[in-house]
Amino acid sequence: MINIEDKAISIRNLTKKYGDVTVLDNLNFDIARNKITTILGFSGAGKSTLMKHILGLAKPTSGTVEVLGHNINELDRHALRDFRRHFGMLFQYAALFDSKTAFENVAFPLREFTSLSEKEIEEKVIDLLLSVDIKEHSFYLLPSELSGGMRKRVGLARALALSPDIMLYDEPTTGLDPITTNMVNELIVETSEKNRERAMTSLIISHDIKATLKISDFIAFLDRGRIIEYLPVDEFTESEKPLVRRFLDL
Ligand SMILES: Nc1ncnc2c1ncn2[C@@H]1O[C@H](COP(=O)(O)OP(=O)(O)O)[C@@H](O)[C@H]1O
Numbered sequence: 523m524i525n526i527e528d529k530a531i532s533i534r535n536l537t538k539k540y541g542d543v544t545v546l547d548n549l550n551f552d553i554a555r556n557k558i559t560t561i562l563g564f565s566g567a568g569k570s571t572l573m574k575h576i577l578g579l580a581k582p583t584s585g586t587v588e589v590l591g592h593n594i595n596e597l598d599r600h601a602l603r604d605f606r607r608h609f610g611m612l613f614q615y616a617a618l619f620d621s622k623t624a625f626e627n628v629a630f631p632l633r634e635f636t637s638l639s640e641k642e643i644e645e646k647v648i649d650l651l652l653s654v655d656i657k658e659h660s661f662y663l664l665p666s667e668l669s670g671g672m673r674k675r676v677g678l679a680r681a682l683a684l685s686p687d688i689m690l691y692d693e694p695t696t697g698l699d700p701i702t703t704n705m706v707n708e709l710i711v712e713t714s715e716k717n718r719e720r721a722m723t724s725l726i727i728s729h730d731i732k733a734t735l736k737i738s739d740f741i742a743f744l745d746r747g748r749i750i751e752y753l754p755v756d757e758f759t760e761s762e763k764p765l766v767r768r769f770l771d772l
C-alpha cells in the first residue's frame with residue numbers, strides 16, 4: 523500500500539454487501555489528486571460497484587467515501603446532484619445521444635447546467651471539439667456517422683465541458699482495436715496534462731493491464747472486493763503477489 527498525501531478521494535472501511543454477498547470488503551485507500559490512477563481487476567472484482575460508491579450512486583453498507591473533502595454519503599439528493607458536476611465520465615461505449623450531433627452532444631451539459639448564452643456555448647463547444655481533435659467538418663454528424671475513436675473523443679469533450687475535478691474512465695479501451703486503444707490512451711494522458719494546472723484527477727477502471735501500465739501513475743489491484751496491491755506503476759510491475767503476476771503475465 524502507499525501513502526497518498528494530496529488526496530482527491532479517501533475511502534475508509536468501505537464495505538458493500540448485497541444480501542449475504544460481500545462485494546466490497548473493508549476498503550481503505552486514497553486516490554491522488556492531479557494524477558492518473560487505475561483500479562485493475564478481473565471481471566466481478568467489484569470495480570463498477572466501487573465506482574458507483576465514488577459517484578454516490580450506491581450507499582455503503584458501512585464505511586465512508588470522501589470526495590474533494592466532502593463525505594458524499596452525507597449529501598442529500600439535491601446536493602449530490604450538484605456535487606456530481608465535479609465528475610466527468612467517459613463510459614465504455616461513449617454513451618452519446620444517438621439523435622444529437624457531435625456538437626449538440628457536447629453542448630448538452632452546458633445547456634443543462636450553465637446559463638451561458640448561445641454564442642458562449644457555441645464558442646466553448648467548438649474549443650472542446652477541436653481540443654480532442656474533432657475537425658469542423660464532423661461537428662454536425664450524428665454518432666452513427668462517426669468512427670468508434672471519434673465517438674470516444676466526442677464523449678470526452680462532453681465529459682470535459684463542465685471542467686470536472688475528477689475524470690472517471692470506465693473500461694476506456696475494452697473492446698477497441700489496438701490502434702484505437704493507443705489513441706484513447708494518448709487522449710487520457712493529453713487530457714491529464716492539459717488539465718494539470720487545475721489539478722484534475724484521472725481515475726480509470728479497467729481490466730486492460732497492458733493499456734493502463736503505459737499511462738498510469740498508480741495502480742490498485744482489486745480482487746474480490748479487496749485491494750491486494752497498490753503501488754506506483756513502476757513498482758507495480760515488480761509485484762510478487764501471485765495474482766498480480768498472473769495478471770501481468772497474461
Ligand atoms: N446490484 C447488485 N445486486 C447484487 N449483486 C451485485 C449487484 N451489483 C454487483 N453485484 C455483484 O457484485 C460483484 C462485483 O460486481 P461489479 O462491481 O460489477 O464487478 P466488476 O465491475 O469488477 O466486473 C459481482 O459478483 C456482481 O454479481
Ligand SMILES: [Mg+2]
Nearest residue numbers: 566569570571
Ligand atoms: Mg464492471
